[in-house]
Amino acid sequence: MIDPKLLREQPDLVRAGIQKKHLDCDVDAILQLDVERRQLISETEALRAQQKAANADMAKLPKGTPEFLEKVGEMKSISGKVKELDGRLKDLEDEWNTQLLNVPNLPDESVPEGKSEEENIEVGSWGEVPGEKKFHVPHYELEWLDEILDFKRGTKVTGAGFPFYVGDGARLARSLISFFLNEASEAGFEEMGVPFFVNAESATATGQLPDKEAQMYETREEGLYAIPTAEVPLTNFFRDEILEETRLPVYRCGHSACFRREAGSYGKDVRGLNRVHQFDKVELLKWVKPETSFTELESLREYAENLLKKLGLPFRTLLMCGGDMGFTNCKQYDLEVYAVGQKRWLEVSSCSNFSSFQSRRAKIRYRDSETGKPEFVHTLNGSGLAVPRVFVAILENGLQEDGRIRIPDVLVPYMGKEYIERK
RNA sequence: GGAGAGAUGGCAGAGUGGUCGAAUGCGGCGGUCUUGAAAACCGUUGUACCGAAAGGUACCGGGGGUUCGAAUCCCUCUCUCUCCGCCA
Numbered sequence: 001m002i003d004p005k006l007l008r009e010q011p012d013l014v015r016a017g018i019q020k021k022h023l024d025c026d027v028d029a030i031l032q033l034d035v036e037r038r039q040l041i042s043e044t045e046a047l048r049a050q051q052k053a054a055n056a057d058m059a060k061l062p063k064g065t066p067e068f069l070e071k072v073g074e075m076k077s078i079s080g081k082v083k084e085l086d087g088r089l090k091d092l093e094d095e096w097n098t099q100l101l102n103v104p105n106l107p108d109e110s111v112p113e114g115k116s117e118e119e120n121i122e123v124g125s126w127g128e129v130p131g132e133k134k135f136h137v138p139h140y141e142l143e144w145l146d147e148i149l150d151f152k153r154g155t156k157v158t159g160a161g162f163p164f165y166v167g168d169g170a171r172l173a174r175s176l177i178s179f180f181l182n183e184a185s186e187a188g189f190e191e192m193g194v195p196f197f198v199n200a201e202s203a204t205a206t207g208q209l210p211d212k213e214a215q216m217y218e219t220r221e222e223g224l225y226a227i228p229t230a231e232v233p234l235t236n237f238f239r240d241e242i243l244e245e246t247r248l249p250v251y252r253c254g255h256s257a258c259f260r261r262e263a264g265s266y267g268k269d270v271r272g273l274n275r276v277h278q279f280d281k282v283e284l285l286k287w288v289k290p291e292t293s294f295t296e297l298e299s300l301r302e303y304a305e306n307l308l309k310k311l312g313l314p315f316r317t318l319l320m321c322g323g324d325m326g327f328t329n330c331k332q333y334d335l336e337v338y339a340v341g342q343k344r345w346l347e348v349s350s351c352s353n354f355s356s357f358q359s360r361r362a363k364i365r366y367r368d369s370e371t372g373k374p375e376f377v378h379t380l381n382g383s384g385l386a387v388p389r390v391f392v393a394i395l396e397n398g399l400q401e402d403g404r405i406r407i408p409d410v411l412v413p414y415m416g417k418e419y420i421e422r423k
Numbered sequence: 424g425g426a427g428a429g430a431u432g433g434c435a436g437a438g439u440g441g442u443c444g445a446a447u448g449c450g451g452c453g454g455u456c457u458u459g460a461a462a463a464c465c466g467u468u469g470u471a472c473c474g475a476a477a478g479g480u481a482c483c484g485g486g487g488g489u490u491c492g493a494a495u496c497c498c499u500c501u502c503u504c505u506c507c508g509c510c511a
Contacts, residue, residue, distance in 0.1 A: 041473050045480045052442090052480090055492050059441040068491095075491035242470090374470080 001360045002103050008034060017106030020322035022115050025103055033096040040092060044085040051078055101210060105357035107322045108294070108331040114321025120334070121321070126305065127314030130340045130397060138341040139395040140272030144422040148172070149273065161262070161270070161277035168420045172394070172407070173280060175414030176387050177255050180282035180307065184384055187303055189253035189284050194233035196256055197224040202236040205362035207328035207354075214263045226259035230283035231381045235358055238287065242374050243366040249288040249296065253384065255280065273388040274346065280387040286380040287364065290356065293378035294331070297353040300382045301333045304349040307385055311408045313393045314338045316345065330355040337389060341396030346389040351382030 007014050007030060015027050054075050061068045112121050130136075139145065146152070148169025154162045165173045185191050203209040203225050208216060217226040227233060234254050243250070258281050269275045284303070288296045301317065308315045320332040332352040336345035356376040359365070365374040398406040404419040412418055 038473065041480080045473065048481085049479060051492080056442045058491070063441095072491045079491060 001100055001357060002106060004100060014106065018104060020107050020113065021104050022323035023104050030099045033092060037092045037096055040085060040089045044082065044089055047078055047082050051075065051082060104327045105330050105355060107325065111331055112319060112321045115323035117324045119321040120318040120324055123317050123319045125316040126309055129314050129338050132340060132343060135401050136341045136399060139392050147423055163276060171415060173387055173391060175411045176390055177280055177282060178414050179411055180384055181255055183307060184253035184282060184284060189251045192234060192252050192254040194230050194254045194256050196227055198227055198232050199224055202232055205239055206232045206235050206358050208232060211327050215261050217259050217261060227256060228260050229258050229281060230254040230256035234283060234285045235379055236362060238364045239362040241364060245366050245369050248366055249286055252285045253282055255282045273392050276388060282384050284382045284384040287377045290378050293353050293355060293380060296380055297331060297351060300380055301351045304335055304351055304382050304384050308337060310410050313397060328354050328357050337393040339393045339396045346392060348385045348389045349383040352380060354379045
């Protein structure tokens, strides 16, 4: 949520931000609601003050005396009026809140203008894009793929987009998770095991609701949501809390399965592991003081980039333009790894600064030592990394002329072997 | 799943219709004393909203109701604990 005061005091700034994201929301309607709301609050509170004063007087009077009864009569009408205004106020505040929740986070000045992914800016790259050889194939065309990945049976057992990982495939996925977690721990991110389902409050706090409800799986009986990323439970860990300033910054990481319905994206990039409904990911989270969040974003990005360097996978880093970045983001980098078989860049990490957008929704604050007041922390998160597409890049880039798949050196200790090969 | 008990400020714990935002203790912060520390003593110690300010209002797990007035009574939901059953 953006700061309602900012909206009130600098609506043009907010309008410009919304426009930069190529989104649409009615700022004037919110401002109008705000005016009405504040008017109603003043009226209601004045009446309530009157009521309170009368109550104090009545407490001193003996019950049942004529004066007492007179007061009761007097107060009855005020009581009714208060109830009426209260009801109206509640409706108004609900509406105001709902509309505020639909205002996106405002993009930072450094975010480039642009409407779609074509206008993202490449801000860095590493590794050589391998020249395509004739034995290079997209992973989903690898003849013996079903020895490590079984899509067909996944479809039978669950549905499309829920593959089985088999044998060395399962081992590779697990190796990646372990590697990512170990690296994160070493870099100072405390490891967390997280719930894979969250309630509606949590999903709202991180911005999945109400914006992206259609993208989440929901349990019928309890109304819980399967997490689309560990970001949701991790961020909500501190929901409704005030942290000690000395505790900041807090760095944490967690592995989870991620569940995404990917409604509306059928037919696009869906082959093989490129886009699946359930995948593993290690997520990194930072809770920081506001003035540090942009430098924290840079170090988060560098951390994620280093993982790809250690894996020896060529990648590029994109600074997302206003129109292509997330609803909740203030600034966002995407890391894309090159998969030579498909001759495509695949997104494997997204590193974002949410500024106070999530923390305001989640009420995560810290006590500022200078002001002595609770202030909203800034939250950041980044994938470190998503497993399937890294898996894909290892398969496609690591494929040798002899048909074996070379495992990156850093994963060899986890895999216990240097190559995956056909049985 | 069955039966019962409970949810109050950072924590512990009083309060069962009327100046209760809430006693008391602990903890925290500031001070006195001390060479320093401890102890002792004194003071202080929630959040949000409205308001230019003065000030006002709300919040005793969530929501609803009764009442002139609710932490206190009623309904409902959630959660926690104890016992029984079932189970990884």
